[in-house]
Amino acid sequence: SMFPGVLSLCCRPSAWDRATRPPPSPLQPPLAPCRSFSNNKIQVELDESSGVAMMKFKSPPVNSLSLEFLTEFSISLEKLENNRACRGVIITSAVPKIFSSGLDITEMCGKSVEHYTEFWRAVQEMWLRLYSSSMVTVAAVNGSSPAGGCLMALSCDYRIMAENPKFSIGLNEAQLGIVAPFWFKDTFVNVVGHRIAERSLQLGSLHPAPEAHKLGLVDELVPEEKLMEKAAAVMTQWLALPDHARQLTKTMMRKAVLDRLRAHREEDIKNFITFVSKESIQKSLRMYMEMLKKRKS
Amino acid sequence: SMFPGVLSLCCRPSAWDRATRPPPSPLQPPLAPCRSFSNNKIQVELDESSGVAMMKFKSPPVNSLSLEFLTEFSISLEKLENNRACRGVIITSAVPKIFSSGLDITEMCGKSVEHYTEFWRAVQEMWLRLYSSSMVTVAAVNGSSPAGGCLMALSCDYRIMAENPKFSIGLNEAQLGIVAPFWFKDTFVNVVGHRIAERSLQLGSLHPAPEAHKLGLVDELVPEEKLMEKAAAVMTQWLALPDHARQLTKTMMRKAVLDRLRAHREEDIKNFITFVSKESIQKSLRMYMEMLKKRKS
Amino acid sequence: SMFPGVLSLCCRPSAWDRATRPPPSPLQPPLAPCRSFSNNKIQVELDESSGVAMMKFKSPPVNSLSLEFLTEFSISLEKLENNRACRGVIITSAVPKIFSSGLDITEMCGKSVEHYTEFWRAVQEMWLRLYSSSMVTVAAVNGSSPAGGCLMALSCDYRIMAENPKFSIGLNEAQLGIVAPFWFKDTFVNVVGHRIAERSLQLGSLHPAPEAHKLGLVDELVPEEKLMEKAAAVMTQWLALPDHARQLTKTMMRKAVLDRLRAHREEDIKNFITFVSKESIQKSLRMYMEMLKKRKS
Numbered sequence: 001s002m003f004p005g006v007l008s009l010c011c012r013p014s015a016w017d018r019a020t021r022p023p024p025s026p027l028q029p030p031l032a033p034c035r036s037f038s039n040n041k042i043q044v045e046l047d048e049s050s051g052v053a054m055m056k057f058k059s060p061p062v063n064s065l066s067l068e069f070l071t072e073f074s075i076s077l078e079k080l081e082n083n084r085a086c087r088g089v090i091i092t093s094a095v096p097k098i099f100s101s102g103l104d105i106t107e108m109c110g111k112s113v114e115h116y117t118e119f120w121r122a123v124q125e126m127w128l129r130l131y132s133s134s135m136v137t138v139a140a141v142n143g144s145s146p147a148g149g150c151l152m153a154l155s156c157d158y159r160i161m162a163e164n165p166k167f168s169i170g171l172n173e174a175q176l177g178i179v180a181p182f183w184f185k186d187t188f189v190n191v192v193g194h195r196i197a198e199r200s201l202q203l204g205s206l207h208p209a210p211e212a213h214k215l216g217l218v219d220e221l222v223p224e225e226k227l228m229e230k231a232a233a234v235m236t237q238w239l240a241l242p243d244h245a246r247q248l249t250k251t252m253m254r255k256a257v258l259d260r261l262r263a264h265r266e267e268d269i270k271n272f273i274t275f276v277s278k279e280s281i282q283k284s285l286r287m288y289m290e291m292l293k294k295r296k297s
Numbered sequence: 298s299m300f301p302g303v304l305s306l307c308c309r310p311s312a313w314d315r316a317t318r319p320p321p322s323p324l325q326p327p328l329a330p331c332r333s334f335s336n337n338k339i340q341v342e343l344d345e346s347s348g349v350a351m352m353k354f355k356s357p358p359v360n361s362l363s364l365e366f367l368t369e370f371s372i373s374l375e376k377l378e379n380n381r382a383c384r385g386v387i388i389t390s391a392v393p394k395i396f397s398s399g400l401d402i403t404e405m406c407g408k409s410v411e412h413y414t415e416f417w418r419a420v421q422e423m424w425l426r427l428y429s430s431s432m433v434t435v436a437a438v439n440g441s442s443p444a445g446g447c448l449m450a451l452s453c454d455y456r457i458m459a460e461n462p463k464f465s466i467g468l469n470e471a472q473l474g475i476v477a478p479f480w481f482k483d484t485f486v487n488v489v490g491h492r493i494a495e496r497s498l499q500l501g502s503l504h505p506a507p508e509a510h511k512l513g514l515v516d517e518l519v520p521e522e523k524l525m526e527k528a529a530a531v532m533t534q535w536l537a538l539p540d541h542a543r544q545l546t547k548t549m550m551r552k553a554v555l556d557r558l559r560a561h562r563e564e565d566i567k568n569f570i571t572f573v574s575k576e577s578i579q580k581s582l583r584m585y586m587e588m589l590k591k592r593k594s
Numbered sequence: 595s596m597f598p599g600v601l602s603l604c605c606r607p608s609a610w611d612r613a614t615r616p617p618p619s620p621l622q623p624p625l626a627p628c629r630s631f632s633n634n635k636i637q638v639e640l641d642e643s644s645g646v647a648m649m650k651f652k653s654p655p656v657n658s659l660s661l662e663f664l665t666e667f668s669i670s671l672e673k674l675e676n677n678r679a680c681r682g683v684i685i686t687s688a689v690p691k692i693f694s695s696g697l698d699i700t701e702m703c704g705k706s707v708e709h710y711t712e713f714w715r716a717v718q719e720m721w722l723r724l725y726s727s728s729m730v731t732v733a734a735v736n737g738s739s740p741a742g743g744c745l746m747a748l749s750c751d752y753r754i755m756a757e758n759p760k761f762s763i764g765l766n767e768a769q770l771g772i773v774a775p776f777w778f779k780d781t782f783v784n785v786v787g788h789r790i791a792e793r794s795l796q797l798g799s800l801h802p803a804p805e806a807h808k809l810g811l812v813d814e815l816v817p818e819e820k821l822m823e824k825a826a827a828v829m830t831q832w833l834a835l836p837d838h839a840r841q842l843t844k845t846m847m848r849k850a851v852l853d854r855l856r857a858h859r860e861e862d863i864k865n866f867i868t869f870v871s872k873e874s875i876q877k878s879l880r881m882y883m884e885m886l887k888k889r890k891s
Binding site for chain 3: 157158189190191192193216219237238241242244245246248249250252253254
């Protein structure tokens with residue numbers, strides 16, 4: 001036959017499911033040359049031999065997305081993005097039981113318009129960088145992940161979650177009386193489709209891990225102790241592809257949704273400020289903060 | 298920990314599946330203060346204690362969507378929409394075995410252009426009001442629901458169907474030699490996705506209840522005698538959310554599709570008139586009417 | 595009752611699943627009056643009694659989509675499209691184990707800009723004609739179907755695949771270091787949705803038949819020896835619908851994606867030429883061709 005090579009090349013099944021087996025070369029603990037930098041809230045370790053970085057959220061008690069956290073996240077991601085030795089990032093939490101609790105409410109309460117502007121721009125920046133990252137991004141969701149925490153997981157290329165039914169994930173903004181921004185919604189629809197997104201967003205649902213998996217909100221569940229091993233195996237699978245083709249394909253899939261926020265960024269900030277400046281919203285937030293303080297004491 | 302409240306609030310799973318259990322406080326029969334108004338074809342009962350209205354189609358033999366039915370539906374819905382005591386509507390049928398048979402063919406046969414215009418505008422109005430309703434809308438589909446009947450169910454927030462395989466639902470226009478308008482299609486795609494819609498619309502499929510559930514066309518099946526109890530339980534679940542956030546979220550999800558008809562409403566009426574005025578279509582409709590009359594006698 | 599006919603007509607379930615049974619009148623081997631024309635690479639047989647044509651790819655070893663193959667395909671399809679006796683087409687392969695290996699790499703290697711232009715226009719033409727065909731199109735995928743071969747299957751109205759796990763299908767361009775054009779992607783998203791498409795395209799996945807079925811990439815699997823019988827049964831089911839309504843419905847579903855290429859056709863050709871003219875790409879292709887020649891000898 002004339003093109004046996006074409007046949008065998010083209011017909012080799014790719015590793016869609018192969019990642020369910022143990023990885024051929026799992027990421028080693030930092031025996032390999034490894035650069036680590038940690039600021040305040042996120043610990044970053046890059047294994048230069050594999051080209052894979054680990055970003056661990058370590059901002060107890062709940063890894064809430066404060067201005068400081070978000071700024072550090074965007075800077076860390078940009079550093080990795082510009083490091084040619086880094087081809088993939090695994091994001092996970094160093095805090096037990098919680099991946100991230102989402103946006104920090106204290107940043108929205110009793111602050112100046114300047115502060116709200118800076119905060120919201122940082123939220124946008126985090127998403128724009130993560131959703132458009134040229135690196136392979138894998139979320140190892142090792143705890144609950146409501147609201148903004150869910151958005152971070154949704155923005156990765158692949159989501160693995162600990163199969164603990166006590167951990168839940170979802171865009172639950174409606175339960176708090178607020179509305180997820182349109183780009184949260186767009187990201188969600190791209191993952192689970194219109195109908196599941198419509199129902200889940202209206203109910204502000206937090207889906208326990210097994211349900212989240214059934215709905216396609218996360219790609220797979222593994223026992224918690226296997227989570228990092230599995231994340232490494234998935235990363236190995238994705239890094240087997242040539243970077244350039246994979247990156248252009250990712251851009252093709254995500255550009256429309258990214259461009260929508262890029263085109264309406266200032267408008268989106270204004271909407272946030274208008275919303276958060278309402279006396280009724282401030283009152284709710286203050287009451288909520290009081291309740292938290294009382295519980296604390 | 299600093300924010301135990303945030304953690305517990307954010308990580309409380311919402312009631313995605315909780316509605317499968319008996320409702321904590323089912324809607325009671327009209328012991329509670331209850332306003333009822335009935336015109337000709339639709340019976341409306343509002344339970345002011347729960348804030349839930351029931352709209353029952355009672356236009357035998359098949360609840361077909363005549364101009365009179367559609368006008369009454371839109372007026373009834375508007376009344377409820379403007380009644381601050383009403384937060385949700387359950388729509389169902391008082392006619393055994395049929396939810397609604399869809400558009401009334403007699404309205405399209407041998408009438409004037411003025412009549413066609415008025416009729417089609419009433420069809421549009423029904424959908425625009427129902428799909429954009431600020432209330433929680435639940436369809437309790439207790440019988441077959443072809444064409445326009447299916448559209449009404451698709452336009453609600455949630456669909457429960459009696460698990461009787463003799464009841465079927467679908468946009469079967471193609472089987473009658475006609476084409477579903479683009480906004481029927483858009484509504485369908487938003488519920489079941491592009492592929493299922495493409496196949497189902499081209500085949501003009503009427504899906505028996507179990508198949509409809511499998512395809513996502515209805516959200517759940519229950520034994521017929523449990524249908525109203527289940528609809529009340531689902532309503533309770535949806536009404537647990539703060540109205541304002543839920544309404545804005547619904548608008549965000551549905552606005553694009555609603556705006557498409559709003560922008561092309563007159564054009565859509567013209568298309569309908571051109572279609573229905575064709576001699577070939579009128580001939581088919583007359584023959585069909587003759588057949589019905591003969592069967593009747 | 596007033597409209598018993600409407601009720602019984604509207605409530606007759608359509609044949610969504612009925613095709614799983616043996617067909618009532620399977621296409622017979624050419625006993626019926628039958629016109630056959632075969633050029634070089636594709637054999638076409640039209641059974642005028644049923645209105646169904648069979649197009650069999652017979653371009654060994656792997657039915658690669660050369661300029662000659664694509665031209666012949668478009669001309670054959672156009673002939674059938676213009677033949678009022680023909681209402682449906684089944685496409686399949688006469689080469690064992692392979693449906694089509696996709697675009698012919700030799701057409702992209704060391705040729706002139708004029709040749710690249712002609713070739714890419716032929717690829718576009720094939721897709722524009724197949725995806726917009728007014729006939730019912732059924733793919734009987736009786737072998738592996740990577741890249742352009744997968745696109746052809748995705749462009750039909752219905753896909754049946756031999757349930758042989760050695761046969762795989764997918765848009766695996768990323769594995770070869772290239773990017774699927776946007777209209778390959780659009781067609782894929784219309785079939786499997788955004789998330790599955792995003793993951794599969796980035797990984798360049800070739801899905802074994804059972805996985806392809808699970809993902810919705812093919813509509814059903816049957817034992818290889820039943821494939822043609824099943825294709826005929828599905829065709830019978832689709833041809834039971836009135837042509838005009840089915841065609842308009844198909845256009846409504848596919849127009850947006852077709853129009854996107856129609857509006858950007860010259861730009862898409864330029865993109866292809868820029869890509870294929872790169873020294874790095876030509877070098878890869880030359881090395882790949884050398885490898886194939888060596889394997890051959």
